[in-house]
Amino acid sequence: QSMLTQPPSVSAAPGQKVTVSCSGSNSNIGNTYVSWYQQLPGTAPKLLIYENDKRPSGIADRFSGSRSGTSATLGITGLQTGDEADYYCGAWDTSLSAWVFGGGTKLTVL
């Protein structure tokens, strides 16, 4: 059972914007950094956002992250068919002394 809660799926048309939510608690999102991962079909997960809102080198600025209280949000603008993937949030849980992931959100670009 995932400690972070994500919607199972989201969808939007090419060129549009979509957001993916991630809900946690005071022992994880509310107390530490949130990361987001993109996993394209058949590939390894890739770090998309770290420390709530920072993008690693090479990640397009169409991807953004934010955190408010015990929730976090991934935003993707200018949707492309190549953005179809599973997206996961994650954070260190200070009570569990363990990393926790969300269950993943499948993005469909209609």
Next chain:
Amino acid sequence: QVLLVESGGGVVHPGRSLRLSCEASGFPFNMYAMHWVRQAPGKGLEWVTAMSYDGSKTYYADSVKGRFTISRDNTKNTLYLEMNSLSADDTAVYYCARGRYYYDCSNLAPGGQGTLVAVSS
């Protein structure tokens, strides 16, 4: 460029053991905490274990506690995962990932293609 190369996976019978390796390059391995993460077929990501930069602190998921052991050799820039008493539930692709500096595990950055472990009789 950060590169993590996992190896050691394969097919193993239930109850047997396996050791995975993760060779790191492109960053000062001996200054970073490290993680192992896995993904069962068709399932989401599951965190497995983490270790501080010097090996003095380790953390485990309840699902592997007592069966799996994380270790590292900073002279070889290599992270290990010793897996014992394997069961079908351990079948997954295993990825290693970089944490933050020293004891800080509050980041998890995968960097390799993973290695597949299949537990089957």
